[in-house]
Amino acid sequence: MLITRRNFLKTTTSLAILNLGYGYIPAYSVTRGFKIGERKETKDYIYYELVIKKESIKLNNKPTTAFTFNNNFPAPLIRLKEGKEAIIKIINETDEPTSIHWHGIILPNEMDGVPGVTFAGIPPRSKFTYKFPVVQYGTYWYHSHTGLQEQLGHYGPLIIDPKEPEPFQYDRDYVVQLSDWTFENPYDVLRHLKLWEGYYNYQKRTISDFINDVQAKGLNWTIKERMMWAKMRMNPRDIADITSSTYIYLINGLSKEENPTFIFKPGEKIRLRFINSSATTYFDIRIPGLRMKVIQADGQNIQPVEVDEFRIAVAETYDVLIEPKENQAYAIFAETMDKSGYTMATLAPKKGIKAILPKRRSPVTRSMKAMGGMMKMNKENNLCGNCEPMKIPDSFGVDAAMIQKKPICRINDPGVGFENIKHKVLTYADLKSIEPFKVRKPERQIDIHLTGNMERFIWKMYSYDGKEWSSEFHELIKTRLNERVRLVFINHTMMDHPIHLHGMWMYLQNSNGEYNPRKHTINIKPGEKLCVEIDNDALGNWAFHCHILYHMHTGMFRVLKVC
Ligand SMILES: [Cu+2]
Numbered sequence: 001m002l003i004t005r006r007n008f009l010k011t012t013t014s015l016a017i018l019n020l021g022y023g024y025i026p027a028y029s030v031t032r033g034f035k036i037g038e039r040k041e042t043k044d045y046i047y048y049e050l051v052i053k054k055e056s057i058k059l060n061n062k063p064t065t066a067f068t069f070n071n072n073f074p075a076p077l078i079r080l081k082e083g084k085e086a087i088i089k090i091i092n093e094t095d096e097p098t099s100i101h102w103h104g105i106i107l108p109n110e111m112d113g114v115p116g117v118t119f120a121g122i123p124p125r126s127k128f129t130y131k132f133p134v135v136q137y138g139t140y141w142y143h144s145h146t147g148l149q150e151q152l153g154h155y156g157p158l159i160i161d162p163k164e165p166e167p168f169q170y171d172r173d174y175v176v177q178l179s180d181w182t183f184e185n186p187y188d189v190l191r192h193l194k195l196w197e198g199y200y201n202y203q204k205r206t207i208s209d210f211i212n213d214v215q216a217k218g219l220n221w222t223i224k225e226r227m228m229w230a231k232m233r234m235n236p237r238d239i240a241d242i243t244s245s246t247y248i249y250l251i252n253g254l255s256k257e258e259n260p261t262f263i264f265k266p267g268e269k270i271r272l273r274f275i276n277s278s279a280t281t282y283f284d285i286r287i288p289g290l291r292m293k294v295i296q297a298d299g300q301n302i303q304p305v306e307v308d309e310f311r312i313a314v315a316e317t318y319d320v321l322i323e324p325k326e327n328q329a330y331a332i333f334a335e336t337m338d339k340s341g342y343t344m345a346t347l348a349p350k351k352g353i354k355a356i357l358p359k360r361r362s363p364v365t366r367s368m369k370a371m372g373g374m375m376k377m378n379k380e381n382n383l384c385g386n387c388e389p390m391k392i393p394d395s396f397g398v399d400a401a402m403i404q405k406k407p408i409c410r411i412n413d414p415g416v417g418f419e420n421i422k423h424k425v426l427t428y429a430d431l432k433s434i435e436p437f438k439v440r441k442p443e444r445q446i447d448i449h450l451t452g453n454m455e456r457f458i459w460k461m462y463s464y465d466g467k468e469w470s471s472e473f474h475e476l477i478k479t480r481l482n483e484r485v486r487l488v489f490i491n492h493t494m495m496d497h498p499i500h501l502h503g504m505w506m507y508l509q510n511s512n513g514e515y516n517p518r519k520h521t522i523n524i525k526p527g528e529k530l531c532v533e534i535d536n537d538a539l540g541n542w543a544f545h546c547h548i549l550y551h552m553h554t555g556m557f558r559v560l561k562v563c
Contacts, residue, residue, distance in 0.1 A: 178250070
């Protein structure tokens with residue numbers, strides 16, 4: 001039986017009612033906003049069919065072209081069940097090859113959906129059926145792994161309902177999928193970045209910033225600081241490659257002007273499933289007036305942490321519980337990490353209300369301190385455990401504009417821009433798994449050096465296994481089946497990089513022993529060293545890359561081969 005949305009809602013547990021809260025906004029023949037995919041469910045499997053097209057849509061009343069799924073933008077929610085097989089048929093009705101990667105999902109290698117790594121892709125005007133056992137629970141997403149398609153709306157949310165009862169309760173369940181949208185052709189965006197990395201950065205410091213700094217910190221300091229940045233050929237306001245000068249930001253496919261709205265009754269407990277499906281944008285999330293209890297990170301239950309704000313890197317997910325008590329509208333406020341832009345949704349007792357815009361923060365400058373070991377060392381902490389790179393070379397040639405000779409552990413540092421924020425912001429040090437995992441001694445270490453040359457827009461992941469260095473896509477990083485390997489990431493660049501490993505969990509080494517959390521995407525801050533461990537328990541070639549789309553596309557992409 002095909003399950004209609006109404007039936008589907010009835011069949012979900014009473015605790016998990018997916019209440020949409022807003023209608024679809026029609027644009028030409030395409031519907032807009034969050035939608036639940038139609039499915040067929042038996043006792044053994046769950047079946048979906050997705051028809052992918054490229055169609056004209058209107059975003060903020062501006063005509064543009066996007067990937068649509070079953071005539072909707074963005075792609076619909078796919079809801080699977082732990083223990084049941086997933087069968088998902090993709091019908092590519094576009095004139096270009098495409099693919100779908102199930103982000104964060106543990107599955108057989110040939111179902112991972114990476115053209116050139118795990119399969120040949122889905123040719124134009126053809127079909128492909130994904131089939132895999134579902135062996136996990138949680139909040140995830142799916143997206144194209146072909147070219148720059150992801151920037152054009154080729155993504156959707158994916159929820160897996162657990163076999164066991166959840167360790168928390170809630171009355172409403174909402175997906176909050178964040179993304180960035182440009183009206184430019186993504187290949188033009190890439191060309192602009194290659195021409196001049198600062199192309200989209202309109203926040204460059206001005207002469208009045210200079211005068212302010214001289215007044216506050218003295219002429220000597222100011223000149224010295226400016227010279228340091230000039231020598232590194234970087235601008236301290238380059239926090240993000242691409243800013244709101246070309247982007248608008250969406251929640252569930254809707255702009256802030258379209259006011260995506262989530263309904264609640266005062267006193268209810270609400271689960272918000274945040275998914276960052278942006279091509280390049282990190283968001284800082286807060287709901288002024290409410291604390292958020294973080295209960296899941298990258299789909300995995302964690303010991304609840306109460307926060308006022310959290311930063312979500314590209315491709316990460318965080319689930320939070322909130323309990324709005326007042327009969328008023330609240331803003332779900334998502335400011336970009338560089339503070340060049342924002343988007344917003346309204347949490348309200350009824351439709352037709354828009355929350356008051358929270359006070360925005362000023363543009364972020366990367367301080368010398370935020371660059372870690374470059375200048376004065378941050379206070380070193382020992383939360384990263386035994387996490388030392390084997391070797392730091394003097395140069396990576398043209399591939400690296402700078403080298404971090406002394407990378408530091410920044411695991412309890414919420415990141416750039418939070419230096420003067422007084423309230424509680426989530427850090428990786430706060431993440432503790434609910435379920436204990438067996439502690440294994442790593443048999444081997446592989447260092448992963450993240451390098452960049454901003455001027456040429458070259459990004460690389462150098463690997464070093466104690467013997468050999470390599471950095472190219474075709475040079476496989478090899479591991480043996482079931483060997484425990486420690487990966488030491490060193491970020492030599494001034495940008496954050498969200499590193500994603502396909503097919504296997506990365507156990508974040510944050511000094512919580514058997515409660516170290518596991519993630520599919522790990523953000524590495526500038527100047528940071530950070531360790532994860534992997535079990536290499538899945539045979540095959542697995543994509544291993546930065547999830548900033550334009551970094552991946554220009555070289556920050558490796559393949560890990562488990563054999
Ligand atoms: Cu990157």
